Amino acid sequence: MNDLQQRQQEFMELLRPIQRKLEQFCLNMTRDRDEARDLLQDTIVILWQHLDSIRDKAAFRSYAYTVAANTFKRKFTRSRYFGILTEEHHENLASTDHSPEQLTDHALLRDALHTLSVRSREALILYEIADLSISEIQKIQGGTASAIKVRLMRARRLLQQRLGASPLLPEHQPVGAE
DSSP: OOHHHHHHHHHHHHHTTTHHHHHHHHHHHHSSHHHHHHHHHHHHHHHHHTGGGOSOGGGHHHHHHHHHHHHHHHHHHHHTTTOOOOHHHHHHHOOTTSOHHHHHHHHHHHHHHTTSOHHHHHHHIIIIISOOOHHHHHHHHOSOHHHHHHHHHHHHHHHHHHHTOOOSSOOOOOTTOO
């Protein structure tokens, strides 16, 4: 086996376990399947190009999400000068595997997610969908673990508000207030 084949095998062993969730992350960030595929492709190309510079292979997962998030931010900054997403983009996301109720719920959730700031949406998607830990998100977004926890809490509350859901826990009431 030559060096290139070994490198390819090593890369695929690192990418294969996270590829599906990385793909979902890209889709949730972009809201468009074609854009998500482009983002995933760009991310994979960057990961391949920098494979030799990765010192800790165990950190590949958080590095991959960092690359995807940074690539999205670069594209997002440019794309907001080129137009707004249309209703047609939502139709491209529809899947025949889901019921109409599920499709409606997904669309409402996606719309509510996109009302959050990019950092809050990114943290929430990384934690809840990509299943990254607080410390892994901290490596990607920077800041402190406490800041990430606060960002997640606020993002969840905003989503609850925007979706009209009741809070999971009752609000704190002072003693004697009834």
